[in-house]
Amino acid sequence: MTCFSSTDESAHYGFSVCMLLDNYREQLAWEDNGVVELGTGDATAIADVVTSLPGLRVHSYDISAPSLEMARVNIAERGVADRYTVELGDFFDQADAAGGPQISTVISNPPYIPAPDRDILMPELWGGVRGNDLVLQLLKAGYENVITAVASYSDPEATVATAADLGYRVVNFLAMGLDFGRYSSEPKVRDHIRRLCADGHGWAGEDGYMVAVVLFTQNPAIPGDRADQLLRSLQIDV
Numbered sequence: 001m002t003c004f005s006s007t008d009e010s011a012h013y014g015f016s017v018c019m020l021l022d023n024y025r026e027q028l029a030w031e032d033n034g035v036v037e038l039g040t041g042d043a044t045a046i047a048d049v050v051t052s053l054p055g056l057r058v059h060s061y062d063i064s065a066p067s068l069e070m071a072r073v074n075i076a077e078r079g080v081a082d083r084y085t086v087e088l089g090d091f092f093d094q095a096d097a098a099g100g101p102q103i104s105t106v107i108s109n110p111p112y113i114p115a116p117d118r119d120i121l122m123p124e125l126w127g128g129v130r131g132n133d134l135v136l137q138l139l140k141a142g143y144e145n146v147i148t149a150v151a152s153y154s155d156p157e158a159t160v161a162t163a164a165d166l167g168y169r170v171v172n173f174l175a176m177g178l179d180f181g182r183y184s185s186e187p188k189v190r191d192h193i194r195r196l197c198a199d200g201h202g203w204a205g206e207d208g209y210m211v212a213v214v215l216f217t218q219n220p221a222i223p224g225d226r227a228d229q230l231l232r233s234l235q236i237d238v
């Protein structure tokens with residue numbers, strides 16, 4: 001097993017989470033309740049967010065032991081171990097027991113690598129055949145607010161449609177173009193992405209894709225729905 005490493009993607013995730021949490025501070029009430037995270041990785045992205053937002057507490061899960069080893073070092077170096085706690089295990093098995101229903105917000109840069117099977121460079125990053133299995137599972141997990149990365153090549157139209165069926169609206173998002181990294185450049189993955197996009201299940205360019213970090217909410221007190229804008233921002237052609 002290896003540790004997830006992708007500087008641009010993680011930096012975009014961290015910056016976007018920070019901005020969305022800060023902009024919707026009162027409505028998300030994270031100063032009262034904290035947030036939970038699916039997928040710690042090496043923790044650098046969210047450790048910096050915890051440093052920037054003094055009232056924030058995050059409890060995070062990862063299934064990768066080497067990632068958590070690095071995460072603990074990075075969190076300790078930044079001096080935020082009291083507010084950024086990490087645990088080895090499957091988010092979906094353990095989050096309820098740890099947080100219960102009073103935690104209303106989950107954050108994640110989830111695994112979204114699409115591939116025919118789990119036999120890829122880092123199997124923990126497999127997002128299912130269309131790449132959006134974990135995002136869909138997260139949307140179905142019962143959190144009122146879901147801040148998650150949505151990749152242009154991982155069937156975003158199906159993700160947004162499922163979110164709407166579950167009563168979520170797209171409040172806001174931050175989108176960025178990314179070059180294919182080491183995980184999406186793996187030939188088996190890249191070929192699969194091409195096929196998915198050709199079949200109308202996403203968008204990707206020759207060397208890159210778009211990713212948006214999106215705030216989905218079911219909370220009627222947070223107005224607006226930018227679902228159409230989100231999908232337009234993810235469209236990138238070869």
Ligand SMILES: C[S@@+](CC[C@H](N)C(=O)[O-])C[C@H]1O[C@@H](n2cnc3c(N)ncnc32)[C@H](O)[C@@H]1O
Binds near residue numbers: 004009013067091092
């Ligand atoms: C794309 S990485 C993101 C890591 C980090 N948040 C970042 O942005 O740098 C996704 C992480 O989710 C972890 N993961 C995969 N499935 C998981 C699950 N069911 N529960 C918890 N973590 C999981 C992987 O091991 C991986 O470290």
